[in-house]
Amino acid sequence: MNTESLFAVALGITPPWEVEGVSFSKENKRLDLKIGFRRGATFACPVCGTAAPVHDTSEKSWRHLNFFQFETYLTARVPRVKCPNPDHGVKLVPVPWARAGSGFTLLFEALVMALVREMPVKTAAALLGEHDTRIWRVIDHYIQSARAQADHAEVRRIGMDETSARRGQDYISLFYDMDQRQLLFGTEGRDHETVKAFTEDLKAHNGAPENITDACLDMSKAFIKGVNEALLQRRNYF
Numbered sequence: 186m187n188t189e190s191l192f193a194v195a196l197g198i199t200p201p202w203e204v205e206g207v208s209f210s211k212e213n214k215r216l217d218l219k220i221g222f223r224r225g226a227t228f229a230c231p232v233c234g235t236a237a238p239v240h241d242t243s244e245k246s247w248r249h250l251n252f253f254q255f256e257t258y259l260t261a262r263v264p265r266v267k268c269p270n271p272d273h274g275v276k277l278v279p280v281p282w283a284r285a286g287s288g289f290t291l292l293f294e295a296l297v298m299a300l301v302r303e304m305p306v307k308t309a310a311a312l313l314g315e316h317d318t319r320i321w322r323v324i325d326h327y328i329q330s331a332r333a334q335a336d337h338a339e340v341r342r343i344g345m346d347e348t349s350a351r352r353g354q355d356y357i358s359l360f361y362d363m364d365q366r367q368l369l370f371g372t373e374g375r376d377h378e379t380v381k382a383f384t385e386d387l388k389a390h391n392g393a394p395e396n397i398t399d400a401c402l403d404m405s406k407a408f409i410k411g412v413n414e415a416l417l418q419r420r421n422y423f
């Protein structure tokens with residue numbers, strides 16, 4: 186097995202994709218993997234899945250997991266295919282190692298998400314040698330897609346509290362599922378409107394205000410007003 190096919194196996198790259206070249210620079214502390222495909226290869230049309238010929242290609246690259254202490258990058262000629270069905274036109278082929286629009290491979294993004302559970306984003310970014318805005322973009326993507334799928338139909342007992350986002354100012358309000366011990370919603374502010382915003386979010390995720398039987402809150406007038414207006418049908422404060 187040569188170096189190229191060894192890396193193809195390690196990266197899970199399967200035909201028609203193949204590793205065309207591996208170059209290692211000790212000076213730049215960098216490993217570069219060049220990915221391409223066999224001449225004449227076809228790719229599935231992203232619309233209908235029909236095998237379609239390559240129309241043209243554009244070069245893209247992605248940061249991948251470090252190879253030991255060396256930063257590793259994948260570069261590929263990504264094809265656009267021309268589907269036999271003229272309605273589908275010319276479409277960019279999705280690559281199996283990264284999601285559309287990301288400059289990182291899926292494995293690198295998985296590492297990002299594992300790190301940011303354990304440490305501040307700035308620390309994770311420094312550790313990875315990336316600017317934190319790029320790291321935040323990855324986090325935003327996965328948080329948004331996880332939140333879109335969140336199902337709050339079973340939420341019955343909630344807790345709410347306020348905390349300051351920065352030292353002594355800029356309050357945020359947080360809403361928890363007391364049974365699952367899970368954060369459901371957070372929003373800026375600490376007035377009764379935050380409860381309304383939580384209620385809207387609850388409804389958007391299959392939940393229902395009339396399902397809420399208990400609310401645990403401090404005796405701030407704003408929260409009590411919010412709960413009375415927007416939430417509890419049967420009132421239990423504790």
Ligand SMILES: [Zn+2]
Binds near residue numbers: 231232234269
């Ligand atoms: Zn098609």
